[in-house]
Amino acid sequence: MDWLENLRRSFLDWDAMAEVLPSMITVGLKNTLILAAASTVLGVVIGMVLAVMGISQSRWLRLPARIYTDIFRGLPAIVTILIIGQGFARMGRALFGPSPFPLGIIALSLIAGAYIGEIFRSGIQSVERGQMEACRALSMSYGQGMRLIIIPQGVRRVLPALVNQFIGNVKDSSLVYFLGLLAAEREIFRVGQDQAVVTGNLSPLLLAGVFYLVITVPLTHLVNYIDARLRLGRQGQGSGAASGLVEVTELAAASGTQPANGAGAARFTGGAVKVSDLSMSYGDLDVLKGVDLDIAKGTVTCIIGPSGSGKSTLLRCLNRLVEPKGGNILLDGESILAMKPESLRRRVGMVFQHFNLFPDHTALENVMLSLTKIKRMPKGEARRIAEMRLTEVGLAGRKDHRPASLSGGQQQRVAIARALAMDPEVILFDEVTSALDPELVKGVLDLMANLGRQGMTMAVVTHEMGFARKVADQVVFMDEGRIVEAGPPGQIFDNPRSERLKRFLAEVL
Numbered sequence: 001m002d003w004l005e006n007l008r009r010s011f012l013d014w015d016a017m018a019e020v021l022p023s024m025i026t027v028g029l030k031n032t033l034i035l036a037a038a039s040t041v042l043g044v045v046i047g048m049v050l051a052v053m054g055i056s057q058s059r060w061l062r063l064p065a066r067i068y069t070d071i072f073r074g075l076p077a078i079v080t081i082l083i084i085g086q087g088f089a090r091m092g093r094a095l096f097g098p099s100p101f102p103l104g105i106i107a108l109s110l111i112a113g114a115y116i117g118e119i120f121r122s123g124i125q126s127v128e129r130g131q132m133e134a135c136r137a138l139s140m141s142y143g144q145g146m147r148l149i150i151i152p153q154g155v156r157r158v159l160p161a162l163v164n165q166f167i168g169n170v171k172d173s174s175l176v177y178f179l180g181l182l183a184a185e186r187e188i189f190r191v192g193q194d195q196a197v198v199t200g201n202l203s204p205l206l207l208a209g210v211f212y213l214v215i216t217v218p219l220t221h222l223v224n225y226i227d228a229r230l231r232l233g234r235q236g237q238g239s240g241a242a243s244g245l246v247e248v249t250e251l252a253a254a255s256g257t258q259p260a261n262g263a264g265a266a267r268f269t270g271g272a273v274k275v276s277d278l279s280m281s282y283g284d285l286d287v288l289k290g291v292d293l294d295i296a297k298g299t300v301t302c303i304i305g306p307s308g309s310g311k312s313t314l315l316r317c318l319n320r321l322v323e324p325k326g327g328n329i330l331l332d333g334e335s336i337l338a339m340k341p342e343s344l345r346r347r348v349g350m351v352f353q354h355f356n357l358f359p360d361h362t363a364l365e366n367v368m369l370s371l372t373k374i375k376r377m378p379k380g381e382a383r384r385i386a387e388m389r390l391t392e393v394g395l396a397g398r399k400d401h402r403p404a405s406l407s408g409g410q411q412q413r414v415a416i417a418r419a420l421a422m423d424p425e426v427i428l429f430d431e432v433t434s435a436l437d438p439e440l441v442k443g444v445l446d447l448m449a450n451l452g453r454q455g456m457t458m459a460v461v462t463h464e465m466g467f468a469r470k471v472a473d474q475v476v477f478m479d480e481g482r483i484v485e486a487g488p489p490g491q492i493f494d495n496p497r498s499e500r501l502k503r504f505l506a507e508v509l
């Protein structure tokens with residue numbers, strides 16, 4: 001068993017380990033952490049700049065970012081460290097004195113920046129397009145949307161990858177040893193290696209390995225924990241979505257808190273919308289071709305029509321999520337084209353097919369956000385209003401849930417509460433029940449019908465013909481970018497005049 005004893009002496013010489021332990025901690029560990037932390041922080045700064053350049057519209061910003069990334073990601077770390085450490089040694093000495101430590105940090109940062117830039121870029125680009133649309137519909141500017149929602153969400157998504165990058169920097173810091181660090185600047189590997197030479201065995205190096213693992217392994221677990229916490233919120237996975245039947249109870253309870261329905265129950269002071277000769281195109285594709293539409297104050301207009309007929313585009317013109325090419329839209333007699341889009345969107349709310357709730361925020365925070373950030377309300381008052389709106393949609397009991405732990409129907413009701421919280425004069429609903437399971441549709445439609453009865457001006461793109469017949473004051477049939485027929489539900493559904501509407505109704509009814 002000589003070989004076993006040999007191995008033990010080479011790797012598990014406790015005395016050699018004990019001897020190196022103090023300098024491993026006070027010099028090696030300290031310096032490794034300084035190298036890794038400093039290069040990660042600098043790398044994050046470089047990475048942020050690269051990511052912003054990388055997603056920019058301008059080719060002249062994208063190109064240098066691309067070249068930088070290709071170079072520093074493509075070169076082996078040791079090559080970059082030697083080129084920077086030795087090639088710029090004279091400049092380094094002039095700037096930082098005899099220590100190669102700062103140049104080592106710069107080299108590690110340049111490498112880390114290339115990776116972190118790509119991490120940020122993919123994180124930001126992976127945030128669904130609907131998130132920015134929701135921000136804009138809540139009257140945030142592009143910058144506010146980026147700062148409050150898109151970048152935090154992107155960064156949260158890439159948090160595990162960023163910690164991996166830090167771990168990579170911890171390991172790469174061992175390469176700075178090639179620059180010939182001064183005794184006080186040795187990192188973990190160098191301390192272990194120097195001592196291995198003195199003792200003639202590898203135990204100090206094994207101890208160095210253990211030190212690396214002690215830093216890196218807990219970090220990976222920590223990041224998994226943080227990631228789960230950020231994604232699911234404090235209540236964690238236990239709070240699964242409720243069944244459709246629970247939702248019926250929630251809504252029944254909520255209707256008790258709402259003003260009585262029927263005549264005289266008007267609560268909103270809706271605005272009137274007048275669309276004239278509206279046209280819009282995506283590039284060469286003419287999507288709206290001269291649309292005229294009157295939506296009287298406090299009425300519900302349902303827009304129906306085949307897929308691709310331009311219904312959503314018409315809706316998006318009403319809050320200028322897309323810009324019309326020609327024609328005009330008046331809101332209470334005032335042209336919306338002359339308004340600042342952000343001011344317009346305070347008055348015209350929107351609810352989307354895919355809810356577009358902010359996943360890192362609870363239901364309450366989703367509703368509060370635009371009150372505190374856009375309307376600049378004090379937190380307490382915003383909370384009071386948000387709680388009231390959530391109670392009205394039957395979700396008071398779920399205010400601390402994140403979207404991921406709510407059903408589709410509940411998420412859509414939070415989205416309605418979020419739009420209502422801004423006190424809009426008009427709400428646009430874009431196929432808001434199309435993504436819901438059948439048993440959840442009724443709850444959302446009932447809620448919308450109730451809003452209509454309370455005097456909200458509503459423009460509703462829908463495939464729910466039963467809803468249109470029952471709730472709409474006016475039904476508009478669109479085809480190929482034009483309004484083909486408009487009138488009260490009785491006329492549209494029971495006495496269609498045009499062949500196209502007859503054919504459409506034959507298909508959908």
Ligand SMILES: Nc1ncnc2c1ncn2[C@@H]1O[C@H](COP(=O)(O)OP(=O)(O)OP(=O)(O)O)[C@@H](O)[C@H]1O
Pocket residue numbers: 282285287305306307308309310311312313314
């Ligand atoms: N961002 C876009 N870029 C280019 N074309 C688009 C874009 N959005 C929509 N379109 C096209 O414009 C036309 C009208 O789309 P729109 O979504 O307004 O129709 P829709 O009646 O709402 O249809 P659906 O019921 O399928 O949503 C379609 O041909 C669609 O492919």
